[in-house]
Amino acid sequence: MNQIESQLSYFPGCSLATTAKENNASLKSFLNHFDIGLTEINDWNCCGSSSTHSVNSKLALSLAARNLFLAPANQSLLIACPGCFLHLRHARMELNGSKEKQSKYEKHFDRPYNQNLELIHFFELLVKMSKNGLFKDLTGRLKGLKIAPYYGCMLARPPSMNQEKNHYGLIEKTMSSLGGESIQWPYLSSCCGTFLSVSRPKIAQKLVNRIMKGAINSGAECIVTACAMCHLNLEIRCKPENRLPIFHFSELLSLALEKKASRNWFNRHLINPKPLLEQRKLIPCQKAAKVNGFFK
Amino acid sequence: MKSITPNKTARDFVAQVEELSHASLSRCWHCLCCSGGCPFSEDMDYLPNAVIRMIQLGLKEQALNCSTIWLCVGCNTCSMECPNSVDIAAIMDVLRQMALLENAQISEPGVLSFHNAVVDSISRYGRTHKLEIMMRYKLSEKDLFSDIDLGLKMLSKRKLGLLPSKVKDKKSIQSLFEMAGDLS
Known part of the structure; x- marks a missing residue:
């Protein structure tokens, strides 16, 4: 199962389609370098996010299910956002476990349910790529960069899903295969506060600054996030004295490649990463290659 | 005892x-x-x-x-x-x-307003439109000015898009809402 498909279907999710376009663009650019093509699921919708399951479980399942029914049967579905991944995976588990629900949704969407649709997280794809030796010549550019790997709640899941693959350690493994140095620190799986950043900003601020301070005290030069929501919360709720550049996982991967990272991505950051990039001679390009017409 | x-x-x-x-x-x-x-x-x-x-x-x-x-x-x-x-x-x-x-007393009405703003956005566009969610939330909380500097910064960095990313087949989203019954 370690063979890499050259074409995957792709669920970007709302964050990557909007607030975190730089996450989306860098992910596509990185995979493009290895000739892995992504086709977005036609007319995908929001996975339900944290809000839907809070107020209506049936709606949460239905929203996630629509995406599962829209995904082409013959390709694995790549999901970049850990939140979307959890919600789609949870919906799949619910549907696979109930013939009654399957037939209800089959009738509703007027197409057959595909039990065997493979949902893969971006991290799983990276592990396959690494195992296939694709990263072996890429250890130069990130060499010695001290990175605080930040998973947020991505490693946690409900007990009903505890048989699923665990992503623990994958940031560290990938970063070290690219020459980076992951530091050990205590807040790597501490929640960023998600939507409380809007409705109870003080709570989010407390959590975020605890995380940021933790990274600084551990000697990290930057934080790498797995989730676009975490990235946003860390950037917007961080006090000026606790600032440290925060990269989307995909941005750092692209920086490991020669001439692949675009200056535009980093212009969108609220905490300016450019001084660090310059110091580390990781200068992004003025004009990065366009992938699928992205980056307008 | x-x-x-x-x-x-x-x-x-x-x-x-x-x-x-x-x-x-x-x-x-x-x-x-x-x-x-x-x-x-x-x-x-x-x-x-x-x-x-x-x-x-x-x-x-x-x-x-x-x-x-x-x-x-x-x-x-x-x-x-x-x-x-x-x-x-x-x-x-x-x-x-x-x-x-059961119409219980909601001890964190702001959190509920936020959830409602998100679900409302999904019902309208099939996806979440962050700018509108923020505006609706702020209006419902009658709190327009906290975070305004942050909002402007995010707009200037184009982190908050003015226009939503939308699902084309609106009816299919509506039908999911009908299937799930009325929301709060």
């Missing part, structure tokens, strides 16, 4: 929560691992395990009125800590939805 007697409806409440959440409440031995792991517990009025205790004792009103169920973001950290695999986040989902259905 005195003892606490669960009220008469306790068993019904336990059964109801267990059925809807698929979590087993009798497995909780109140070791406090969930409460110790929860990053939000210091801001909650009751610790997560205390909410489980309330259910076990049939204290429905207290369970539905507490801030804990609204400050829980569903990060599942509690479940990772729990030695007995109690799905605490699912229990919180169930209590929130019960609180809405």
Whole structure:
């Protein structure tokens, strides 16, 4: 199962389609370098996010299910956002476990349910790529960069899903295969506060600054996030004295490649990463290659 | 020695929560691992395990009125800590939805306004439109000015798009909402 498909279907999710376009663009650019093509699921919708399951479980399942029914049967579905991944995976588990629900949704969407649709997280794809030796010549550019790997709640899941693959350690493994140095620190799986950043900003601020301070005290030069929501919360709720550049996982991967990272991505950051990039001679390009017409 | 007697409806409440959440409440031995792991517990009025205790004792009103169920973001950290695999986040989902259905007092109305703004955005576009969610939330809370500098910064960095990313087949999204029944 370690063979890499050259074409995957792709669920970007709302964050990557909007607030975190730089996450989306860098992910596509990185995979493009290895000739892995992504086709977005036609007319995908929001996975339900944290809000839907809070107020209506049936709606949460239905929203996630629509995406599962829209995904082409013959390709694995790549999901970049850990939140979307959890919600789609949870919906799949619910549907696979109930013939009654399957037939209800089959009738509703007027197409057959595909039990065997493979949902893969971006991290799983990276592990396959690494195992296939694709990263072996890429250890130069990130060499010695001290990175605080930040998973947020991505490693946690409900007990009903505890048989699923665990992503623990994958940031560290990938970063070290690219020459980076992951530091050990205590807040790597501490929640960023998600939507409380809007409705109870003080709570989010407390959590975020605890995380940021933790990274600084551990000697990290930057934080790498797995989730676009975490990235946003860390950037917007961080006090000026606790600032440290925060990269989307995909941005750092692209920086490991020669001439692949675009200056535009980093212009969108609220905490300016450019001084660090310059110091580390990781200068992004003025004009990065366009992938699928992205980056307008 | 005195003892606490669960009220008469306790068993019904336990059964109801267990059925809807698929979590087993009798497995909780109140070791406090969930409460110790929860990053939000210091801001909650009751610790997560205390909410489980309330259910076990049939204290429905207290369970539905507490801030804990609204400050829980569903990060599942509690479940990772729990030695007995109690799905605490699912229990919180169930209590929130019960609180809405039974018109209980909502102790964190701002959190509910936010959820409603998100769900509303999904019903309109099939996706979340962050700028509109923020505007609607701020209007509903009558709090237009906190975070305004942040909002402007995000706009200038084009982090908040002016136009939504939309699903083309609007009807299919509407039909999902109809299927799920009325929202709060």
